[in-house]
Each structure stands twice: as C-alpha cells, then as structure tokens.
Amino acid sequence: MASTRGAWLLLLVPALLLLGAVLVAPALVGLGRSFTSTGPDGRLMFAGLRNYQLLLEDRDARVAFRNGAVYTLLAAPLSVAVGLGLALAIAGARRGRHALRLLFLTPWLASPLAVGLLWRFFLHSRVGLPDYLLGLVGQSVQLSPLSNPALALPVAALVDVWRSSPLAAFLLVPGVLAVPRELREQAALDGAGGLRALWHIWLPWLRPLLGVVLLLRVADVLGAFDTLLTLTHGGPNDATTTPALYSYSHAWIGQDWARGLAAAWLLVALVLLLGAGCLWFVRTGTERP
Amino acid sequence: MIAWRLAGAWRWALLGLFLLPLVWALLASVDIVPDGFRRFGAWQLDPTLAHYQEVLGESVGLAPATLTGLAVAAAATTLSVASGFAAAAGLRRLATSWSRRLGPALLLLYLLPVIAYGPPLADGARWLGLYDTLAGLVLVEAALTLPLAIWLLGGYLARLPRELDEAAALDGCSELAALWRVLLPAAWSGVAATAVVVFVLDWNLFEVPSLLSLTTVKTVPLVLSAFLTYERDLEWQPAAAALLVGLAPALLAVVAAHRALRTLAPLGGADEV
Numbered sequence: 001m002a003s004t005r006g007a008w009l010l011l012l013v014p015a016l017l018l019l020g021a022v023l024v025a026p027a028l029v030g031l032g033r034s035f036t037s038t039g040p041d042g043r044l045m046f047a048g049l050r051n052y053q054l055l056l057e058d059r060d061a062r063v064a065f066r067n068g069a070v071y072t073l074l075a076a077p078l079s080v081a082v083g084l085g086l087a088l089a090i091a092g093a094r095r096g097r098h099a100l101r102l103l104f105l106t107p108w109l110a111s112p113l114a115v116g117l118l119w120r121f122f123l124h125s126r127v128g129l130p131d132y133l134l135g136l137v138g139q140s141v142q143l144s145p146l147s148n149p150a151l152a153l154p155v156a157a158l159v160d161v162w163r164s165s166p167l168a169a170f171l172l173v174p175g176v177l178a179v180p181r182e183l184r185e186q187a188a189l190d191g192a193g194g195l196r197a198l199w200h201i202w203l204p205w206l207r208p209l210l211g212v213v214l215l216l217r218v219a220d221v222l223g224a225f226d227t228l229l230t231l232t233h234g235g236p237n238d239a240t241t242t243p244a245l246y247s248y249s250h251a252w253i254g255q256d257w258a259r260g261l262a263a264a265w266l267l268v269a270l271v272l273l274l275g276a277g278c279l280w281f282v283r284t285g286t287e288r289p
Numbered sequence: 290m291i292a293w294r295l296a297g298a299w300r301w302a303l304l305g306l307f308l309l310p311l312v313w314a315l316l317a318s319v320d321i322v323p324d325g326f327r328r329f330g331a332w333q334l335d336p337t338l339a340h341y342q343e344v345l346g347e348s349v350g351l352a353p354a355t356l357t358g359l360a361v362a363a364a365a366t367t368l369s370v371a372s373g374f375a376a377a378a379g380l381r382r383l384a385t386s387w388s389r390r391l392g393p394a395l396l397l398l399y400l401l402p403v404i405a406y407g408p409p410l411a412d413g414a415r416w417l418g419l420y421d422t423l424a425g426l427v428l429v430e431a432a433l434t435l436p437l438a439i440w441l442l443g444g445y446l447a448r449l450p451r452e453l454d455e456a457a458a459l460d461g462c463s464e465l466a467a468l469w470r471v472l473l474p475a476a477w478s479g480v481a482a483t484a485v486v487v488f489v490l491d492w493n494l495f496e497v498p499s500l501l502s503l504t505t506v507k508t509v510p511l512v513l514s515a516f517l518t519y520e521r522d523l524e525w526q527p528a529a530a531a532l533l534v535g536l537a538p539a540l541l542a543v544v545a546a547h548r549a550l551r552t553l554a555p556l557g558g559a560d561e562v
Contacts, residue, residue: 009379011378012376012380015373015375015376016376019436022410022429023432024398029412030407030408033409090300094297100300102543106308107307107308109489117513117516117532118314124525127317162307171555174554216400219400220400225496229495244402248404261408263404265405271402272397
C-alpha cells in the first residue's frame with residue numbers, strides 16, 4: 001500500500017516542479033525584495049517596511065490604488081451580473097443553446113491586448129461606430145470618452161465587462177441548467193417578479209459557482225494590465241493608471257524594483273483579502289433551500 | 290411556428306449586438322469604413338485584402354509571430370495538460386484532507402498578479418540562459434496555466450466513478466498504466482476541453498512573454514502591442530486586420546473542440562450543455 005501511495009505522489013512531481021520554479025520561488029523572491037533597498041554601493045539591504053511606507057506617501061501610488069478600487073468595484077460585480085444575465089438567456093434557448101454559448105464566448109477569445117486596441121478604435125472620434133452614429137443624426141465630431149478624464153475609467157471598466165462577462169456566462173450556463181426544471185420554469189413564468197426569481201431561485205442555487213467566478217474576476221480585474229495598456233495606456237494623465245500599470249512602470253521602466261514589487265505585493269494582499277471574501281460567500285451559501 | 294421561432298430570435302439579435310465591435314473591426318480590416326468626411330454617413334466601399342497582406346508581411350511581421358505563437362502555445366498546452374492530468378489523477382487517488390485542499394489552494398497561484406513574481410522570474414530566466422528562448426517561454430507559460438488545468442481536470446476526474454479505479458486495480462494495472470489506459474480515455478473530453486481553454490490563455494498571454502523575451506521570440510500579442518507606437522496611432526484598418534488574425538487560431542481551436550467544450554462545467558452542474 002505504501003508503495004502505491006508513493007506512486008500516486010510521484011504523479012504530482014512534474015506539476016509541483018513547474019509551479020515551484022516558475023511561480024512559487026520567483027514570488028517568494030519578489031516578496032523578499034519588496035522589503036529591501038539598494039544601498040549606495042549597489043548591495044541589497046534590508047529595509048523593513050520602508051518601500052511600503054514610501055508607496056503610501058506617493059501621490060501617484062495612491063491615485064493608482066484608488067483607480068484600481070473603482071475599476072474593480074465596477075468591473076468585477078458587473079461582469080458577473082451581465083454574465084449571469086447572458087447565462088440565463090443562453091440556458092433558456094430551446095435550440096442552438098450550445099452554439100449560443102460558444103459564440104457568446106468570442107470576445108473572451110481575443111487577447112486582452114487586442115480588446116484594448118479594438119475598443120480604442122471603436123470609440124475613436126474618426127473611425128468609431130458611436131461617432132459615426134452621432135454623425136448620422138447631425139452631431140459634430142465628438143472626442144472619444146476615453147480621452148475624458150472623468151469618463152475614461154468607467155468606460156474602461158465597461159470594456160472589461162464586454163471582454164469577460166462571456167467567460168462568466170460560459171462557466172455559469174451548466175450551473176443554471178443543473179437547477180431543477182420545475183424551478184426554472186417557475187422562474188421563467190414569474191415574469192413580473194423577475195427580481196424575486198433572481199433572489200429566491202438563481203442566487204441561492206448558483207451561489208458557490210457565482211462565488212468562484214467572482215473570485216476569478218476580482219483577481220483578474222485587480223491585476224488589470226494588458227487591456228488598459230492598449231486602451232488608454234493609463235491616461236489621460238493618470239485617470240486609468242491601475243496598481244499593475246503603476247508597478248510595471250516603476251519596476252520595468254523606472255528600474256525601481258523594490259517599489260514596483262512593494263506595489264505588486266500590496267495588490268496581492270488585496271487579492272487574498274477579496275478572494276477570502278468570495279470564498280466566505282461560497283461557504284455560507286452551501287446549504288440549499 | 291413563426292411566433293415560436295421569433296420568441297427565440299431575440300437571443301441571436303443580442304448576440305449580434307454583443308459582437309458589434311468585432312463586426313466593425315472585420316469591416317475595417319477589408320477597408321470598409323465610414324467616409325472621412327461623413328456626408329450623410331457615406332461609406333468608403335472599396336474592399337481589399339491589402340491590410341492583411343501588410344500585417345502578415347515583413348514590416349509588421351505577424352506571420353512569423355503567428356508561427357512562433359502557435360508553437361509556443363501548443364507546446365505549453367501539451368506540457369501543462371499532461372503534468373496537470375497526472376497531478377489531478379494523483380490528488381484524486383490520494384484523497385486525503387490536504388490533497389482535497391491543494392487544488393483550490395493552487396488556484397490562488399493562478400490569481401497572483403504577474404508583477405508580483407515577474408521581475409525575479411526574468412532574472413532567473415537570464416541566469417539559467419532561458420531568457421528570450423522558445424524553451425524558456427514554453428516552460429513558463431505551461432506553469433502559468435497549470436493551476437487552472439489541475440482545477441478543471443480535477444473537476445472531470447471527480448465525476449468518474451470509483452469503481453473505475455477498482456476495476457483497473459483488479460486487472461492488475463500498475464498506477465501509470467491505469468492512468469494511461471483507464472482514466473485518460475474516460476476523461477478524454479475533459480482533457481480536450483481543458484486543452485482548448487489552456488491553449489487560448491497561452492496564445493493570448495502578453496505580460497509574461499513581454500518580460501521574458503526581447504527580439505528572438507515574438508508572439509502575436511507582442512506584435513500587436515507595436516500598434517501602440519505613436520506613428521501608427523490612427524491606422525485602424527491594419528490594426529483591425531492584425532487583431533482578427535490574432536483571434537483566428539483561438540476561434541478555430543474552440544470550433545474544432547466544440548463537442549468537448551459541451552462538457553466543460555467546473556464545480557459540477559449539468560453534465561452537458
């Protein structure tokens with residue numbers, strides 16, 4: 001028996017080696033580096049929480065974390081909500097349900113970078129669709145909402161909702177279909193009480209699945225980088241600079257590794273905190289009505 | 290009959306509306322764009338494939354990047370799914386309290402923002418001589434999607450009946466043979482579905498490849514990021530062609546594996562959509 005156990009343990013080795021070398025070890029080094037600074041002689045010195053303190057005193061960093069919070073609070077819940085709506089629409093189809101589920105996934109299949117590029121032009125004042133439609137009704141040329149400091153961040157969040165709500169829908173459809181048929185039909189009949197059906201049927205039944213999808217979304221949105229890089233490049237000014245963009249520009253462009261990593265690990269702390277919140281949401285909802 | 294059809298048609302209309310930005314890009318990529326002067330919404334109607342030629346040609350370099358990207362994503366997917374399947378099977382059989390928690394715990398690794406480990410990872414790759422090499426990128430991409438692969442495959446394996454393992458043991462199969470001859474065929478659709486998801490994620494990775502490669506290894510998102518540069522700022526048509534070229538392999542992978550994707554249901558739910 002012991003040898004059998006050993007054989008099954010051996011199966012874990014390739015995966016653990018890969019994860020250890022590529023993710024765990026660099027992550028631990030990164031965490032360690034965030035507590036160091038480079039001395040005048042170019043040697044690493046232990047600096048305690050100094051990098052984190054500098055970070056909190058830095059106006060740019062505070063703006064980045066504020067932007068990250070707004071972006072996350074808009075994009076994460078909204079993408080799950082829109083995803084749930086799409087999932088209910090897809091699951092309710094009598095024919096072509098599978099085709100709909102896959103076709104709705106298309107925006108997520110494009111790279112996040114390409115999505116940023118796409119929407120940057122789609123909303124652009126000379127080549128975009130909204131501007132074209134405004135031109136049809138006689139409006140003059142409008143600037144892209146992405147160049148408006150007040151609108152850029154919410155619009156960027158909506159672009160993320162467009163990109164990732166299809167994934168949420170894709171993951172939620174099997175969960176919706178697992179709800180007993182009578183309950184689903186009752187929810188569909190409850191036309192007037194759609195909100196009630198949501199509250200009494202869909203949310204209780206889908207709670208564990210919704211929690212995990214929300215967890216994936218929160219982590220993805222908090223680390224948002226690719227889409228914003230091509231969509232706005234953090235601008236106008238710093239209206240859409242998220243912690244990930246801030247960290248990137250300090251670590252890679254400014255060569256200030258310690259500060260970039262401190263920002264990154266502050267972000268990790270937020271991911272873990274919100275992730276634990278999502279898992280708690282799953283835990284408390286496991287007993288079904 | 291017609292009313293019944295119409296009742297379901299709104300879903301397809303919604304789909305069309307949802308995919309409108311991509312349709313807009315498709316039109317622009319063949320040079321169908323609103324006329325610059327916008328007199329009564331006039332259009333420039335002179336379709337051409339010139340923009341595809343341009344981005345695939347040497348100046349932009351999307352063709353070699355597509356080949357590189359396909360090779361890297363395919364190799365990384367194979368490595369990720371193979372080691373992920375072994376690990377998921379091992380965790381299933383161990384079935385101890387810690388092995389049941391390891392799957393979700395590994396998912397936390399997947400959620401780490403790249404910048405938290407990116408700089409030391411690039412240093413390590415340089416130190417090992419894997420910086421800006423195909424092998425280095427394959428290993429790293431395989432590891433990045435591995436937690437997700439283990440989680441998805443674990444979901445499939447959990448649905449298989451326990452009797453399957455007992456039957457394999459009675460037949461005198463060794464662990465490895467059981468894995469290969471019993472579990473793999475039984476979970477085949479799960480392996481295919483997981484592979485597609487992992488392939489799409491690997492194919493679209495940008496941040497990590499941009500940290501790990503300089504000139505030799507260029508994948509499609511790295512080429513796309515070149516459209517950021519100021520001179521190209523208003524060249525919507527080639528950008529549209531390039532981003533659609535980048536979307537095509539992911540779309541083809543999903544279409545090719547559409548049967549297997551029917552069964553993808555993490556955390557349970559209906560067995561088929």
